[in-house]
Amino acid sequence: MTTVATTKPGFFERFFARHRGPLLVSPAILVLVAMNIFPLFWSFGLSFYKYRANRQAEPVFVWFDNYIKILSDPVVWSRFQTTAIFVAISVLFQLIVGFLLAVLFEKQFPGRRVLLMLVLTPMMLSFVAVGAFFRYYYEPTFGLLSQAIKAITGEPFIILQSPAGAIGAIIFADVWMWSPFVMLLVLAGLVSVPKHLYEAAEIDRVSWWRRFRTITFPYIRGLLLLAVLFRTIETFKLFDAVFLITEGGPGTSTETIAVYVYRVAFQYFRTSESAALGYILLFVVVVLTNLYLFFVQRRARET
Amino acid sequence: MSYLKKLRASVLGGALAAALGSAFGGMAAAEDITINMAAPDWPPTRIMQDLANKEYKAKSGNSVKVVLDFIPWPDYYTRLAASLTSGEKKYNMAVSDSQWLGAFVEGGYYLKINDIIDKDPELQAIFKDLHPNLVAAYSTYPHKSANYYGFPQMPDVLVNYYRKDLFCNEDEQKAFQDKMGYKLPCTPEEMNEVDWKMWEDFGKFFRRAKGDKLAGQTLDDDFYGIAYQAGKGYDFNSMQINGFIWQYGADIWDETKAPNGQALGVVNSDTAVKALEHYLSLLQYAPPVAKTGTMDIFKTDELFREGKLAAHIEWIGFAETTINKEMSKVADKTGFAKMPATKGADGKMIRWSNIGGQPFVLTTWTEGATQSEAIEFVKWWLSTPVQTKFAQAGGQSGLKSVFASADYNSYRPWNHAFGPSLDWQKDVWHIPEFFELLVQQQEEFDKAITGQQGAKQALDNIAAFQDKTLREAGHIE
Numbered sequence: 001m002t003t004v005a006t007t008k009p010g011f012f013e014r015f016f017a018r019h020r021g022p023l024l025v026s027p028a029i030l031v032l033v034a035m036n037i038f039p040l041f042w043s044f045g046l047s048f049y050k051y052r053a054n055r056q057a058e059p060v061f062v063w064f065d066n067y068i069k070i071l072s073d074p075v076v077w078s079r080f081q082t083t084a085i086f087v088a089i090s091v092l093f094q095l096i097v098g099f100l101l102a103v104l105f106e107k108q109f110p111g112r113r114v115l116l117m118l119v120l121t122p123m124m125l126s127f128v129a130v131g132a133f134f135r136y137y138y139e140p141t142f143g144l145l146s147q148a149i150k151a152i153t154g155e156p157f158i159i160l161q162s163p164a165g166a167i168g169a170i171i172f173a174d175v176w177m178w179s180p181f182v183m184l185l186v187l188a189g190l191v192s193v194p195k196h197l198y199e200a201a202e203i204d205r206v207s208w209w210r211r212f213r214t215i216t217f218p219y220i221r222g223l224l225l226l227a228v229l230f231r232t233i234e235t236f237k238l239f240d241a242v243f244l245i246t247e248g249g250p251g252t253s254t255e256t257i258a259v260y261v262y263r264v265a266f267q268y269f270r271t272s273e274s275a276a277l278g279y280i281l282l283f284v285v286v287v288l289t290n291l292y293l294f295f296v297q298r299r300a301r302e303t
Numbered sequence: 304m305s306y307l308k309k310l311r312a313s314v315l316g317g318a319l320a321a322a323l324g325s326a327f328g329g330m331a332a333a334e335d336i337t338i339n340m341a342a343p344d345w346p347p348t349r350i351m352q353d354l355a356n357k358e359y360k361a362k363s364g365n366s367v368k369v370v371l372d373f374i375p376w377p378d379y380y381t382r383l384a385a386s387l388t389s390g391e392k393k394y395n396m397a398v399s400d401s402q403w404l405g406a407f408v409e410g411g412y413y414l415k416i417n418d419i420i421d422k423d424p425e426l427q428a429i430f431k432d433l434h435p436n437l438v439a440a441y442s443t444y445p446h447k448s449a450n451y452y453g454f455p456q457m458p459d460v461l462v463n464y465y466r467k468d469l470f471c472n473e474d475e476q477k478a479f480q481d482k483m484g485y486k487l488p489c490t491p492e493e494m495n496e497v498d499w500k501m502w503e504d505f506g507k508f509f510r511r512a513k514g515d516k517l518a519g520q521t522l523d524d525d526f527y528g529i530a531y532q533a534g535k536g537y538d539f540n541s542m543q544i545n546g547f548i549w550q551y552g553a554d555i556w557d558e559t560k561a562p563n564g565q566a567l568g569v570v571n572s573d574t575a576v577k578a579l580e581h582y583l584s585l586l587q588y589a590p591p592v593a594k595t596g597t598m599d600i601f602k603t604d605e606l607f608r609e610g611k612l613a614a615h616i617e618w619i620g621f622a623e624t625t626i627n628k629e630m631s632k633v634a635d636k637t638g639f640a641k642m643p644a645t646k647g648a649d650g651k652m653i654r655w656s657n658i659g660g661q662p663f664v665l666t667t668w669t670e671g672a673t674q675s676e677a678i679e680f681v682k683w684w685l686s687t688p689v690q691t692k693f694a695q696a697g698g699q700s701g702l703k704s705v706f707a708s709a710d711y712n713s714y715r716p717w718n719h720a721f722g723p724s725l726d727w728q729k730d731v732w733h734i735p736e737f738f739e740l741l742v743q744q745q746e747e748f749d750k751a752i753t754g755q756q757g758a759k760q761a762l763d764n765i766a767a768f769q770d771k772t773l774r775e776a777g778h779i780e
Contacts, residue, residue, distance in 0.1 A: 053388035053410070054384070054387075054388055054406050054407065054409065054410035054412075054735065055409055055410055055735070056409065056410060056411045135597070139592060140590070140591035140592050140594075140595065141525075141590045141591060141592050141606065141611060142609075146591075156525070156591045158591050158592075158594050158595060160595035160596075160597065161594045161595050161753060161754070162753075163755070166595075246535075246595075246596075246597070247534075247535045247536045247596075247597070248535065248746075249535040249595075249596040249597070249746075249749050249753065250535075250595065250596045250749060250750065250752075250753035250755060251535075251596075251746055251747075251749050251750035251753065251755050251756075252746050252750075253755075263742060266381050266384060266385065267380075267381075267738045267739075267742055268738055268739045268742070269384070269388070269406065269738070
């Protein structure tokens with residue numbers, strides 16, 4: 001007769017076996033708390049104080065003074081208006097261009113893979129590279145755009161001279177960079193449509209518009225809304241392209257709210273005011289997200 | 304052993320022990336010290352690092368390394384400010400624009416150096432040797448007070464960069480004489496006497512279209528006469544506009560007159576409006592980028608080095624790259640002269656300009672041996688032999704013993720314009736609110752540059768904003 005020696009698991013082995021899941025995620029949670037949650041609460045607390053990081057004076061609790069000051073500041077509302085213009089026009093064009101590109105790439109054609117890779121390149125570039133590229137692209141003395149137009153008209157093209165031109169130039173850069181992102185989402189929806197539905201529609205001689213409305217659109221609707229949400233939030237925070245191409249000019253005509261937050265925080269050093277402004281932006285983004293969720297849920301209920 | 308032999312042996316033994324003790328004691332006391340300095344990335348700081356690496360040996364016997372953290376100019380303020388205010392205490396020293404003194408002194412980051420100077424005759428001698436305008440601009444907060452914070456790292460002034468090959472070309476000389484009725488300046492001496500009217504004539508005369516002739520060559524692209532900074536970013540229009548304002552006899556808000564000095568009526572005086580109108584009027588002769596509000600100091604430098612301009616006004620700090628054949632198409636064609644002046648009613652030249660360049664400062668957490676070594680490094684840097692080497696390598700020195708020496712003008716072609724220019728340099732505000740004033744002023748000037756408003760409207764808006772901001776901060780009563 002043989003006996004098998006069994007050893008009782010130690011305390012740590014038992015503890016690890018019992019709490020394996022929480023223990024595995026705890027490092028990530030610790031990092032999240034240290035790097036995100038704690039600064040978030042800290043800056044939220046700071047937004048109720050009067051404090052400047054470049055002064056030695058102790059922070060003074062001022063209740064909602066910073067929020068009142070910001071919301072009654074016409075400059076802030078002017079920057080919100082500029083941002084709204086960017087969001088409305090840029091996201092609309094990103095959706096249109098992204099959708100058209102997705103329709104194009106849904107079909108198989110020679111060179112599709114190479115072309116798709118090229119079209120996706122802009123969204124993989126760094127913001128700084130794109131900003132620097134477009135600054136030179138629009139530059140009226142050497143720039144490609146100006147040189148091309150000058151070859152026809154004989155005069156340099158100075159797109160950044162007027163507020164409207166500068167806004168258009170930044171929107172073009174943003175659309176160029178982010179339409180491929182919308183395209184990817186829409187393309188995912190397009191390729192998921194069962195082919196037999198199109199075949200059935202073909203047999204029934206359904207018009208192009210009806211086929212799109214009743215077959216294609218329901219499959220891409222959710223993804224389009226997701227694209228609208230992502231791009232609205234990102235465009236709302238538009239900073240890099242503006243700062244690198246126009247620095248907010250001419251005058252302040254292209255200065256978005258994100259650029260203004262940067263100025264308040266790191267140039268004026270009105271630290272607690274910038275924290276309050278940051279939370280107002282966060283509130284706007286949360287409202288936009290909830291609006292999106294509301295529409296998605298309503299659609300889900302309808303279907 | 305006799306008594307004398309015993310005595311001799313003990314004395315020798317004692318001396319040997321003392322010598323060994325001091326030798327080994329000295330070795331044990333030697334420390335490795337690293338002085339970390341934040342610095343903008345451009346030739347004057349690169350030369351400083353190079354000289355320090357090659358030549359700096361601490362007198363104390365400590366092993367001292369001076370490590371410059373080179374940060375690109377456009378990000379420099381943000382990166383330095385983030386480092387200082389975050390509390391990371393990364394830098395023992397920092398190259399700082401003079402305007403930042405107030406903000407970072409009030410924050411408790413820049414070390415007051417009065418006590419250090421008072422205890423050190425060598426530093427006192429250095430300060431006596433420095434040009435007083437540099438001391439006022441680079442060292443004092445409040446501006447022009449007796450509170451000292453900085454030492455000059457690289458003094459800088461705006462000068463006229465011009466194409467010698469064009470201005471001295473015989474055909475161009477003749478054509479200019481025929482058109483303008485006077486001789487086109489060619490030598491640095493002639494160019495030093497240029498006023499803004501002549502500068503405008505250069506703008507008109509050298510504007511050529513693609514296919515036109517320029518100095519006997521057919522142009523393959525448009526060519527422009529003149530340019531100066533007109534950019535919205537940082538201080539890239541104020542630095543030039545201030546020169547016009549002072550030359551006209553107007554003024555910016557003067558912090559040395561606080562709390563009685565006013566912004567309203569001073570900043571937007573009729574004379575200041577005329578000065579700004581004059582500045583704006585000359586932009587029509589600049590390349591089209593001037594109309595976008597992005598023609599900053601980097602852009603005019605680029606345009607000039609690409610051979611698109613006959614002349615431009617730029618900081619001396621850019622000159623080294625302009626004469627570098629690897630980086631400039633006009634390396635061997637560029638001459639340098641003083642910035643143009645305004646000719647007064649009596650025919651005399653009225654010269655004022657906004658000072659450039661930077662001091663370097665010590666941070667308040669740099670203490671003990673590191674502080675002592677940092678001060679020793681400053682003394683080494685501001686010693687006449689090292690400043691001479693700095694000037695020979697392309698830098699500028701604020702020491703009278705260097706810039707007024709007989710050989711100074713032979714080091715670089717722009718040096719002849721540097722020393723005399725120091726006499727008519729003024730600085731902008733040193734107060735902590737400078738960036739708020741600067742950003743708003745840049746925006747208003749930019750609107751005028753891009754044609755969205757006139758000079759009067761711009762200055763009225765600036766004066767109103769400054770009055771409000773400075774009253775809130777207690778600088779105007």
